[in-house]
Amino acid sequence: MKLSVQLAPQNEHGLPLANPVMTASGTFGYGTEYSHLFDIQRLGAIVCKGTTLEPWDGNAQPRIIETDNGLLNSIGLQNIGVRALIKEKAPIWAKWRVPVIGNIAGETGDDYARLASVLDGVAGVSALEVNISCPNVKAGGAEFGANAESAARVTAAVRRSTSLPVLVKLTPNTSDIAEVAIAVAKAGADAISLINTLKGMAIDIDKRQPLLGNVTGGLSGPAIKPVALAMVYEVAGAVDLPVVGCGGITNASDAIEFIMAGASAVQVGTASFVNPRASLDILEGIEKFMAEEGIEDIAELVGAARR
Ligand SMILES: Cc1cc2nc3c(=O)[nH]c(=O)nc-3n(C[C@H](O)[C@H](O)[C@H](O)COP(=O)(O)O)c2cc1C
Numbered sequence: 001m002k003l004s005v006q007l008a009p010q011n012e013h014g015l016p017l018a019n020p021v022m023t024a025s026g027t028f029g030y031g032t033e034y035s036h037l038f039d040i041q042r043l044g045a046i047v048c049k050g051t052t053l054e055p056w057d058g059n060a061q062p063r064i065i066e067t068d069n070g071l072l073n074s075i076g077l078q079n080i081g082v083r084a085l086i087k088e089k090a091p092i093w094a095k096w097r098v099p100v101i102g103n104i105a106g107e108t109g110d111d112y113a114r115l116a117s118v119l120d121g122v123a124g125v126s127a128l129e130v131n132i133s134c135p136n137v138k139a140g141g142a143e144f145g146a147n148a149e150s151a152a153r154v155t156a157a158v159r160r161s162t163s164l165p166v167l168v169k170l171t172p173n174t175s176d177i178a179e180v181a182i183a184v185a186k187a188g189a190d191a192i193s194l195i196n197t198l199k200g201m202a203i204d205i206d207k208r209q210p211l212l213g214n215v216t217g218g219l220s221g222p223a224i225k226p227v228a229l230a231m232v233y234e235v236a237g238a239v240d241l242p243v244v245g246c247g248g249i250t251n252a253s254d255a256i257e258f259i260m261a262g263a264s265a266v267q268v269g270t271a272s273f274v275n276p277r278a279s280l281d282i283l284e285g286i287e288k289f290m291a292e293e294g295i296e297d298i299a300e301l302v303g304a305a306r307r
Contacts, residue, residue, distance in 0.1 A: 001296060001297075003287070004017060004019065007265060010190060011165040015101075015191070018098075020263075020264060022268070023269075023272065028272055040096075042098075043098050043279055046099070046101070047129055048100060048101070049079050050104070052077060052104075053114060061213050062212060063212065068223065070222060071221045072212060072219055073218055093124030109153055116161035117161040127164050127166070128167065135217070142196070142199075151180045151183055152184060155183075156188060159188030167244065170194040170196070172196065172228070173198065181194075192241055193267065194244075194246065196246075197219055197220045220248070228248055232245040232263050235262075242264040246258075249267070249282065252283075253285070255285070260301055260304045260306075266282075286298070
């Protein structure tokens, strides 16, 4: 049975994955937090928490709220900063068989370019995922991903600054996600991942105030799956690049839906908070489905439901 996928066929280094199941940024720390819980090396890839040039403390508390079938978060890119990542985390990743993808975010296009250039050639970092889709930071984040022109500008700046494979992560908080995807593809992305969280909020009616310290946050989890699936279907039909599907994937059949919609790989996010082993359970479920259906190569399933 062939599960391997190539997420950057046009890149000089390529981004070969042993299988299509990845973890989603911000929901699996730096991978190290989970390595004692199960064999994380069996996963296709690990995407680390969003990294900025300087360490960030993130937004005011409270920053996480459970909703019906979902999670609202306004963490705001709390992270250790790129220098600590290179010094403390990358040497650990360099010893792993599973590729680790660095997720980067900035306040200006120049921030993204600098992050891409300092991470270029760092042992242990196999690719970059450019987060132009965080709804929880004032400057940057989703503002870049909300329109085609600024999304392309950030993508081009990153492309010029690294030879690493570049995945660009799109926001659903835009009027035409296919237009953004096409612009990002033209600007030099190797693959596109989607979706980040949907902007949302919740109110405490007794206190008459928003529940999140940041007022609004990003909605994730099963509640967003149908939205994510439709967007993956749309983007996979609009660009020729590999697409990585993400949003509410909780079990193997969710993952297979995204693959049948046209995703070459999937990312598991919020589900890891409920079941830390969710990503591996999903991989094993895909293998079981393929065995039962007599499918030799995962490629046979990619886009199988497209019409
Ligand atoms: C607590 C939390 C933190 C997140 N942090 C990041 C981040 O740093 N960078 C990023 O690109 N996406 C981040 N995300 C978005 C996820 O990677 C994913 O796109 C989103 O949660 C949808 O997938 P899910 O429904 O499977 O969680 C975060 C999500 C959550 C819930």
